[in-house]
Amino acid sequence: MNEILLVEDNPDDVELTLRAFRKSNVANEVVVVRDGVEALEYLFATGRYADRDSNALPQVVLLDLNLPRIGGLEVLEQVRAHAKTKLLPVVILTSSIEERDLVSGYSLGANSYVQKPVDFEQLIYSVRQLGLYWLLLNRRAPSTVQE
Amino acid sequence: MILSAAEDAPFRLLFAANPLPMWLYDAESLQFLEVNDAAIDRYGYTRDEFLQKRITDLRTPEDAERLVHDLRRAAPGLRRWTNMRHRTRDARILDVDIVAHTLDFRGRAAVLVVVHDVTERKRAEAALRRSDARHRAILEAALDCIITMDGDGRVIEFNPAAERTFGYRKKDVFGRPLAELIIPADLRQAHRDGLARHRATGEHKVLGHRIEMRAVRSDGSEFPVEVAITKIPGDAEELYTGYLRDITERKREEGALLAVNAELERRVSQRTAELQAAVDELEAFSYSVSHDLRAPLRSIDGFSQALVEDAGPVLNEETRSHLDRIRKATQRMGQLIDALLQLSKVSRGEMTREAVDLADLAGRIALDLNRRAGEHAPEMTVAPSLLAMGDPRLLRILLENLLENAWKFTSRQTDPRVEIGSASGPDEATTFFVRDNGVGFDPTYAEHLFSPFRRLHAVSEFPGNGIGLAIVRRIVHRHGGHVWAEGAPGRGACVSFTLEPARRAREDVHHE
Numbered sequence: 001m002n003e004i005l006l007v008e009d010n011p012d013d014v015e016l017t018l019r020a021f022r023k024s025n026v027a028n029e030v031v032v033v034r035d036g037v038e039a040l041e042y043l044f045a046t047g048r049y050a051d052r053d054s055n056a057l058p059q060v061v062l063l064d065l066n067l068p069r070i071g072g073l074e075v076l077e078q079v080r081a082h083a084k085t086k087l088l089p090v091v092i093l094t095s096s097i098e099e100r101d102l103v104s105g106y107s108l109g110a111n112s113y114v115q116k117p118v119d120f121e122q123l124i125y126s127v128r129q130l131g132l133y134w135l136l137l138n139r140r141a142p143s144t145v146q147e
Numbered sequence: 148m149i150l151s152a153a154e155d156a157p158f159r160l161l162f163a164a165n166p167l168p169m170w171l172y173d174a175e176s177l178q179f180l181e182v183n184d185a186a187i188d189r190y191g192y193t194r195d196e197f198l199q200k201r202i203t204d205l206r207t208p209e210d211a212e213r214l215v216h217d218l219r220r221a222a223p224g225l226r227r228w229t230n231m232r233h234r235t236r237d238a239r240i241l242d243v244d245i246v247a248h249t250l251d252f253r254g255r256a257a258v259l260v261v262v263h264d265v266t267e268r269k270r271a272e273a274a275l276r277r278s279d280a281r282h283r284a285i286l287e288a289a290l291d292c293i294i295t296m297d298g299d300g301r302v303i304e305f306n307p308a309a310e311r312t313f314g315y316r317k318k319d320v321f322g323r324p325l326a327e328l329i330i331p332a333d334l335r336q337a338h339r340d341g342l343a344r345h346r347a348t349g350e351h352k353v354l355g356h357r358i359e360m361r362a363v364r365s366d367g368s369e370f371p372v373e374v375a376i377t378k379i380p381g382d383a384e385e386l387y388t389g390y391l392r393d394i395t396e397r398k399r400e401e402g403a404l405l406a407v408n409a410e411l412e413r414r415v416s417q418r419t420a421e422l423q424a425a426v427d428e429l430e431a432f433s434y435s436v437s438h439d440l441r442a443p444l445r446s447i448d449g450f451s452q453a454l455v456e457d458a459g460p461v462l463n464e465e466t467r468s469h470l471d472r473i474r475k476a477t478q479r480m481g482q483l484i485d486a487l488l489q490l491s492k493v494s495r496g497e498m499t500r501e502a503v504d505l506a507d508l509a510g511r512i513a514l515d516l517n518r519r520a521g522e523h524a525p526e527m528t529v530a531p532s533l534l535a536m537g538d539p540r541l542l543r544i545l546l547e548n549l550l551e552n553a554w555k556f557t558s559r560q561t562d563p564r565v566e567i568g569s570a571s572g573p574d575e576a577t578t579f580f581v582r583d584n585g586v587g588f589d590p591t592y593a594e595h596l597f598s599p600f601r602r603l604h605a606v607s608e609f610p611g612n613g614i615g616l617a618i619v620r621r622i623v624h625r626h627g628g629h630v631w632a633e634g635a636p637g638r639g640a641c642v643s644f645t646l647e648p649a650r651r652a653r654e655d656v657h658h659e
Contacts, residue, residue: 013446016445016450095442116441117481118441118481119448119478120452
């Protein structure tokens with residue numbers, strides 16, 4: 001079972017999201033990276049993550065938009081630009097409900113756009129739905145299946 | 148002696164039947180001796196009456212004196228008098244030219260007179276003189292320069308206004324080529340070419356139009372003029388008359404106006420830029436509200452919940468209740484932030500204008516509301532078609548808020564009813580309304596309904612964030628309309644708003 005990559009700079013949100021995964025019985029390992037640069041290094045096995053198997057990809061990427069250094073939308077753009085990660089499921093998980101973020105997110109090829117709710121119970125609900133869909137139900141595109 | 152044989156045929160032809168009035172009078176007594184038929188006809192006297200008169204009887208008194216004087220001095224032979232005046236029997240005055248010849252008639256010295264009646268010609272000449280005088284007066288008094296040139300382009304008329312404007316005297320410019328006088332050097336060739344082309348082909352560019360061009364004064368200074376040129380058919384050749392007006396002052400005013408406009412334009416774009424900066428700032432602020440203010444709320448709510456879950460067993464009832472209140476408050480603040488964002492969203496952004504059927508829109512929104520309301524769903528009456536011009540997205544948000552309110556405030560009625568309709572106003576706008584038979588409100592506070600976060604009911608009674616009608620008002624105002632509410636406690640509420648009605652065909656109506 002592949003890991004979930006959580007790209008999130010807010011430690012509280014990291015903590016709460018991890019808690020929500022635990023409470024939803026999502027058993028996948030959750031890898032947390034704190035900014036866009038780190039996220040790209042992880043996905044392309046460069047920099048700090050140079051010793052990672054460059055063919056291994058996470059099951060799904062949960063991507064915040066407001067990130068230090070490289071922002072979420074730019075991460076998404078680079079992910080979609082590379083053949084290896086082109087079809088990787090990316091879910092935007094953000095506070096923003098700005099229409100322009102929604103539009104840019106989808107037009108850059110996000111698979112889903114989920115607003116982080118203030119209500120923790122709703123957050124658990126959202127995470128559970130995400131887990132159900134992206135970890136259990138969704139069949140990944142063959143070219144990105146990594147055994 | 149020709150006339151001694153008065154009964155001769157030649158006499159008859161030359162004298163009696165001559166179409167010009169003729170007579171003979173005695174050089175001494177001035178008595179008429181003979182008159183012809185034309186004279187009788189023209190002067191109105193019978194032959195007998197004539198023969199009773201003297202020649203001086205035909206004259207006006209002053210002419211008669213002149214005649215006597217002349218006759219005394221006159222040598223025998225042929226005489227002419229012009230500008231004489233004769234009186235007829237009915238006292239009309241005839242202007243006549245006279246040819247007279249002295250001769251011997253039956254042994255007496257006599258004068259033979261042939262009368263040429265020039266009354267009509269004199270009258271026509273006088274009329275012509277008066278007409279010329281009128282034209283002259285117009286030319287002299289005209290404020291515009293009136294300049295006439297002949298077919299060769301030489302000046303033949305130059306009125307006083309032209310003298311004042313160009314600094315030439317008429318007598319100095321008469322007969323000189325117009326081009327060399329008032330047309331700037333760089334335009335002269337074009338003028339000559341145009342005139343030559345016109346004379347060769349009849350083609351013209353300036354006749355009958357009002358054109359603006361430069362002209363030059365006698366001192367060489369140039370100034371702008373407005374010119375209209377007409378062609379006047381002459382006897383031998385065509386003449387061209389130009390009406391010119393010095394428009395220096397008007398040009399200066401136009402220039403000033405242009406400068407003012409440019410300044411205004413500059414200020415408008417500066418203000419627009421300032422406004423745009425303010426809008427950008429507002430947008431950045433909303434964005435940061437949406438992102439940054441929600442994050443700490445999420446932490447407060449999430450960790451309170453974690454606390455309840457993890458430390459649940461050791462917490463007493465009161466502590467649990469406090470934590471519960473913390474969570475409720477954070478969630479409520481989250482909702483308020485969302486509501487504020489929505490309010491700022493309906494205030495920003497481009498608006499489109501198209502025909503929207505509010506009846507159709509209301510039907511779709513009601514479907515959603517009814518699903519949520521279940522058995523509390525009110526009975527809805529909608530007019531068959533409610534066409535308005537506006538932004539479909541904003542009008543949808545407007546109706547959503549009004550209908551949500553109607554559904555909410557009728558939820559406790561046993562027979563909930565909502566009506567959506569329109570009434571044509573006296574002016575261009577149409578009034579639309581959403582009326583319910585719900586709990587209503589105290590009309591004293593009707594205006595407060597539309598202010599953000601002002602509520603007339605406790606949250607515990609009817610949930611809500613107090614932003615719905617503020618959004619409604621913002622949307623109506625952005626469409627240039629008015630909105631107001633009527634109601635009474637327990638008697639329902641009616642929210643009315645005005646929008647520009649759509650006049651386009653039904654096919655163009657926007658359906659989402």
